[in-house]
Amino acid sequence: MPSFLSPTGRSPSTCGYCHSGASSSISTGLWAHALTPLDYKRLLDRGWRRSGKYLYRPDLTKTCCPALTIRLPVADFIPSKSQKRVVGKWRKFIATGKGGGRPENEGSKEPGVVPASGGSKEGTPDPARRPPPPPPSSSLQHPPPAPPANASQIATLIHSAEHTSSPPTHQIRTTLSRSAFCPTSYALYVRYQTIIHHDAPSSLTPKRYTDFLVTSPLSANNPSLGSFHQKYYIDDTLIAVAVLDVLPGCLSSVYFFYEPDYSALSLGTLSALKEIVLAEALRREYYYMGYYIHTCQKMRPDHADSRPQQEARSGIVLLAQVENDRLNAVSEEDVADLDVFEDGGLVPFETLPEYQGAKDDVRDLYALLGGQLIHDLILVF
Secondary structure (H helix, E strand, O other), X not given: OOOEEEEXXXXXXXXXXXXXXXXXXXXXXXXXXXXXXXXXXHHHOOOOEEEOOEEEEEOOOOOOOOEEEEEEEHHHOOXXXXXXHHHHHHHHHHHHOOOXXXXXXXXXXXXXXXXXXXXXXXXXXXXXXXXXXXXXXXXXXXXXXXXXXXXXXXXXXXXXXXOOOOOOOOOEEXXXXXXXXXXXXXXXXXXXXXXXXXXXXHHOOHHHHHHHHHOOOEOOXXXXXXXXXXXXXXXXXEEXXXXXXXXXXXXXXXXXXXXXXXXXXXXXXXXXXXXXXXHHHOOOOEXXXXXXXXXXXXXXXXXXXXXXXXXXXXXXXXXXXXXXXXXXHOOHHHHHOOEEEEOOEEXXXXXXXXXXXXXXXXXXXXXXXXXXXXXXXEEEO
């Protein structure tokens, strides 16, 4: 089944990043009646994202906070020290029920180590009786560097954290299933949105949740592709849900929400690591994490100096210029000759009554999608 999409044109809205108060966030939209996973992958590669059945792409030439797609080559992933610490924190929580924040102050000594004193205690070797140290060798002085961790090694670390040989304090379970409405997931979503994002509870209706995170335009003909919910359980209690799209060649993160009481466990980082592991297990080349907003301070690393920031700004300016050039390259004939869906068949766009009022929006869309992709999609008016 092909993809059927209705253009909605450019639409302004208030910005959730700079909070300017004005309708300064500009994006181009499409309503997806039906969408193949492959076509959505092609849209992702051109900077589009989805919210339910609504597809949108920020306008780099006009929006207040230009958004750039973040795509990670799974084979190139190397976790940072802070990401490894998150896995360690997760391990400690599962094993002992503790952690999630700073390590608890249990004194300066390590378990099983007796502090130095004036005499030797029972069970502690006398330093005078210890054997002399082995002579130095090049292998001891210069141990070979450990190979960098990758997705496979992170998978091993997470698995060992969640499946310990000794009885753990908490039992961890993760499931992956087709996106579907679940009252427990909805209740967790409401709690997350009200506490973390301060949304009014009255606005968080079951319909809003369903339209946003359950309904998907992606066809489910292939059981291994489409929209899924990955759920995290602690002792059979749901604590987090990741909304994911499994597409040809990639795994795309749509949204993630969790129990606020577990905020100290850095579940957002943990879920991203587990999704990278999932992408590798599914043999996906890329993991899509959403948008990078350079103008939003919290989206930039604290250690970034001025030069990378200037380079990012320059890159956005260049991309905006490319988009303008693409738009200028689209002729009125290109738009008029497009085949669109009408009365059960395909007809030239210029024959529709909507042509005069919609041709400028379709010209913008043509520039964003490119000639090959826009001809492969079926536009509906």
